[in-house]
Amino acid sequence: MVELADWIAANAKTIALWCGALATFAIYSVLYAENKFYRLFEHIFIGLSAGFGVYVTWSQVLEPKWWQPMVHKGHWQWAFAAVLGSMFYFMYSKKHAWISRVIFGLFMGLSAGLMFRDFYEIYFPQMGASMKPIVGNGMSFWDSVNVFIFYMILLCSMTYFFFSFEHDSPIVQKSAAAGRWFLMIGFGAIFGATVMGRMTLFIGRLNFLVIDWWPSARSAWQFRTFQGIVAVIIVALVVWIINALRTRK
Amino acid sequence: MNILEKLQTIDRRILYLLIAAVIAIPLLQRPSRHPRIVFSEVKNAYTTLSKVPKNKIVIISCVWGPGTRAENEPQTKAIIKHLLMEDTRFVMLSWDQLGSQLTYEDAVEIGKQLGKRYGKDWVHLGYNPGPMYAIIRGLGKSFTGVFKVDRFGKKLKDIPATKNVRDYRDIGAVVEITPSGTVSSWIAYFNQPYNVPLVFCPTAVMSAEAYPYLDSGQLDGMLNGVIGAAQYETLIGMENERTYAAAAAWALSCAHIFIIVLIVLGNLGYALSRRSAPQRGGGRTG
Amino acid sequence: MISFWHWISAPRHGWQLTAFIFGALAIGCGVLALLASTTPRYRKTLVAAVTFLAGLYYAIEFLIPPSLWPLDPPRNPFSEVQPLVGTLTQIIWSFALFLGVWNLFLIHGRAVAKRSRGWYNSAAFFISFFAIMGAGLLKDYAHGPVAKVSQSVFTILFSGFLTSLDATMFSLIAFYIVSAAYRAFRVKSLEAGLMMAAAGIIMLALVPVGAEITNWLPSTGFLSALRVERMGYWLLTSPNMAAQRAIAFGIAVGGLAMGLRIWLSLERGNFFDRQL
Numbered sequence: 168m169v170e171l172a173d174w175i176a177a178n179a180k181t182i183a184l185w186c187g188a189l190a191t192f193a194i195y196s197v198l199y200a201e202n203k204f205y206r207l208f209e210h211i212f213i214g215l216s217a218g219f220g221v222y223v224t225w226s227q228v229l230e231p232k233w234w235q236p237m238v239h240k241g242h243w244q245w246a247f248a249a250v251l252g253s254m255f256y257f258m259y260s261k262k263h264a265w266i267s268r269v270i271f272g273l274f275m276g277l278s279a280g281l282m283f284r285d286f287y288e289i290y291f292p293q294m295g296a297s298m299k300p301i302v303g304n305g306m307s308f309w310d311s312v313n314v315f316i317f318y319m320i321l322l323c324s325m326t327y328f329f330f331s332f333e334h335d336s337p338i339v340q341k342s343a344a345a346g347r348w349f350l351m352i353g354f355g356a357i358f359g360a361t362v363m364g365r366m367t368l369f370i371g372r373l374n375f376l377v378i379d380w381w382p383s384a385r386s387a388w389q390f391r392t393f394q395g396i397v398a399v400i401i402v403a404l405v406v407w408i409i410n411a412l413r414t415r416k
Numbered sequence: 417m418n419i420l421e422k423l424q425t426i427d428r429r430i431l432y433l434l435i436a437a438v439i440a441i442p443l444l445q446r447p448s449r450h451p452r453i454v455f456s457e458v459k460n461a462y463t464t465l466s467k468v469p470k471n472k473i474v475i476i477s478c479v480w481g482p483g484t485r486a487e488n489e490p491q492t493k494a495i496i497k498h499l500l501m502e503d504t505r506f507v508m509l510s511w512d513q514l515g516s517q518l519t520y521e522d523a524v525e526i527g528k529q530l531g532k533r534y535g536k537d538w539v540h541l542g543y544n545p546g547p548m549y550a551i552i553r554g555l556g557k558s559f560t561g562v563f564k565v566d567r568f569g570k571k572l573k574d575i576p577a578t579k580n581v582r583d584y585r586d587i588g589a590v591v592e593i594t595p596s597g598t599v600s601s602w603i604a605y606f607n608q609p610y611n612v613p614l615v616f617c618p619t620a621v622m623s624a625e626a627y628p629y630l631d632s633g634q635l636d637g638m639l640n641g642v643i644g645a646a647q648y649e650t651l652i653g654m655e656n657e658r659t660y661a662a663a664a665a666w667a668l669s670c671a672h673i674f675i676i677v678l679i680v681l682g683n684l685g686y687a688l689s690r691r692s693a694p695q696r697g698g699g700r701t702g
Numbered sequence: 703m704i705s706f707w708h709w710i711s712a713p714r715h716g717w718q719l720t721a722f723i724f725g726a727l728a729i730g731c732g733v734l735a736l737l738a739s740t741t742p743r744y745r746k747t748l749v750a751a752v753t754f755l756a757g758l759y760y761a762i763e764f765l766i767p768p769s770l771w772p773l774d775p776p777r778n779p780f781s782e783v784q785p786l787v788g789t790l791t792q793i794i795w796s797f798a799l800f801l802g803v804w805n806l807f808l809i810h811g812r813a814v815a816k817r818s819r820g821w822y823n824s825a826a827f828f829i830s831f832f833a834i835m836g837a838g839l840l841k842d843y844a845h846g847p848v849a850k851v852s853q854s855v856f857t858i859l860f861s862g863f864l865t866s867l868d869a870t871m872f873s874l875i876a877f878y879i880v881s882a883a884y885r886a887f888r889v890k891s892l893e894a895g896l897m898m899a900a901a902g903i904i905m906l907a908l909v910p911v912g913a914e915i916t917n918w919l920p921s922t923g924f925l926s927a928l929r930v931e932r933m934g935y936w937l938l939t940s941p942n943m944a945a946q947r948a949i950a951f952g953i954a955v956g957g958l959a960m961g962l963r964i965w966l967s968l969e970r971g972n973f974f975d976r977q978l
Contacts, residue, residue: 371486
């Protein structure tokens with residue numbers, strides 16, 4: 168047992184690499200078809216996330232910032248924080264569920280109270296930055312054209328979003344229609360950036376498989392193990408495909 | 417039925433295999449060539465962090481986790497490397513449970529490469545659950561009042577890198593590395609009120625919405641996803657190193673061209689099938 | 703009054719600490735019992751009052767400048783206690799984490815107890831939950847071989863399974879984008895065409911190959927504006943920036959209205975209109 172523990176400790180990183188590859192293939196198997204392998208690893212993921220969350224919340228938040236000051240440094244007042252925290256759990260009581268609304272109301276009130284600062288600090292500078300000079304300050308002709316385009320797009324797009332009055336006037340109607348066109352450029356930018364972002368996430372996983380896992384899998388005992396696992400998986404796949412075809416017929 | 421119309425019914429799994437092949441090639445090649453073009457917001461981010469006074473710290477606020485590791489980790493590593501090369505002390509804090517461990521490991525790895533020590537050159541504050549607004553607002557008033565200990569439970573007042581950090585006056589810049597819209601919390605509750613520079617490192621999805629903040633000066637720089645990280649690596653002298661960011665930049669090039677080809681082919685096939693559909697249908701008789 | 707405050711806030715040790723902690727818990731339970739006995743007529747008022755007072759803290763902290771407070775040196779006392787508010791909210795928020803965990807335990811516990819379809823998945827949930835939590839706690843609190851094995855198990859579960867599973871789940875979206883690009887992204891109008899054109903230019907501008915495609919164009923002069931990276935950059939920093947700002951202004955006004963409605967408990971809907 169001690170030898171096994173030592174072997175695991177010495178090879179933990181390599182085993183983690185293999186587990187990562189297994190987990191990656193398990194999740195990607197859903198791209199072929201829904202299967203039990205994927206469902207199992209999905210549940211393992213949920214369990215690991217929840218368990219890790221509990222561990223980290225205790226070890227890096229509650230223990231150093233609440234338990235240690237309360238129990239080891241004598242700041243008994245932190246006990247009231249536990250009482251307040253316990254109010255969340257009243258939502259599971261049919262009779263006293265409303266008590267959880269008090270603590271939720273506290274947090275909602277705190278974040279709502281910040282709206283004044285939010286509006287001032289985030290949007291006032293934006294309004295100021297929107298007042299751009301069209302000429303002067305050593306601006307070239309193309310700089311002025313840029314500023315003019317900026318004003319046109321900003322005002323037309325804002326007109327599109329104004330619902331508090333009827334778009335009766337032809338000027339307002341045309342501005343709003345133009346605003347919709349200009350907003351398409353913004354949405355196109357978001358779409359292009361989104362494609363880039365999502366592709367990067369897949370690139371990250373593929374990088375792990377081809378750069379981190381595969382070279383490691385080609386060495387010594389790992390390759391023999393790998394051959395064995397691949398053989399088992401291929402046999403299981405063939406059996407599953409034959410079964411699926413039979414069921415379909 | 418012509419070839420384009422036939423291609424409309426291609427199995428999606430073949431497309432999945434194709435995208436994997438298209439991306440795998442540059443990853444295996446591992447080109448060291450970094451992007452030639454460096455956007456001005458990346459240059460501004462570099463300049464901002466280079467100008468942080470040595471008696472101040474930089475806060476690296478990491479909201480990312482394993483889900484967006486592929487985009488945010490290269491940004492984090494590039495920023496950490498730059499700060500350590502400049503001998504600028506920094507403090508990392510993580511708002512994601514898993515990201516806390518990952519960001520710590522990244523800083524340890526780069527710190528070892530450059531001979532920098534935990535506690536003297538950098539500190540990690542561990543995982544901080546929300547609400548973000550309360551913590552950010554509080555740290556401007558008293559840094560050690562909000563963050564009393566580091567991730568190992570050691571008092572910040574006993575750690576050389578943070579013992580003299582009182583409040584916003586000792587914070588030279590904030591770097592927010594995030595896959596979500598949390599930068600507005602820093603702008604509203606810390607950087608704007610206390611006039612501290614802010615560098616934004618979003619995933620690409622969030623980057624398009626950040627340009628108004630760059631224009632108004634509320635952001636002092638931005639690294640746009642993994643491309644921004646690759647460009648930043650160019651600025652810190654890694655332009656000839658075989659890094660993941662450089663390989664990912666070229667892999668993204670292939671992926672984007674592939675996606676554009678797919679969109680064009682798909683629309684061509686759709687347009688052709690629409691044109692031929694009324695002829696095939698014919699008119700009613702009798 | 704001040705000496706009472708000093709007495710009540712002084713740290714305690716030994717049996718005094720235990721007594722004070724239990725006393726605080728008893729007082730807390732007493733307050734909860736009082737709350738529980740509140741008649742339904744006053745419950746909504748109580749919730750609205752707590753919401754309003756909580757919001758009033760940050761509102762006063764922002765709206766009233768330090769110079770208006772009769773203190774020497776001039777300062778806003780609400781700003782002074784911000785670090786405490788930050789820590790306190792963080793700790794109370796952490797207690798809420800277990801809400802989600804409890805819910806998961808209920809759902810998967812029922813599945814295992816009833817041996818319903820796929821119950822082994824729920825069993826896997828419990829095994830993985832306790833495995834990583836146990837490994838994490840043991841590696842921090844145990845000593846010797848137990849700590850060593852726990853560290854290894856934790857590394858395998860965290861670095862091996864958890865981070866890979868999280869990253870792979872997110873990366874599935876890339877495949878759906880590929881499938882959608884071919885089958886669903888149809889340019890059926892000029893507006894959609896404009897959006898796709900902008901997206902295409904920006905996609906090429908952001909990656910290195912875009913610069914290579916138009917590298918043959920001069921880097922200065924009128925024709926340099928046709929280089930892909932310049933077109934993309936202009937699209938991002940000019941039209942896109944203006945459009946995003948217009949959207950942001952709409953969100954700003956909406957956010958202010960929503961914030962006021964929540965702060966003053968004027969919000970209506972299923973959650974807010976529910977009988978307490």
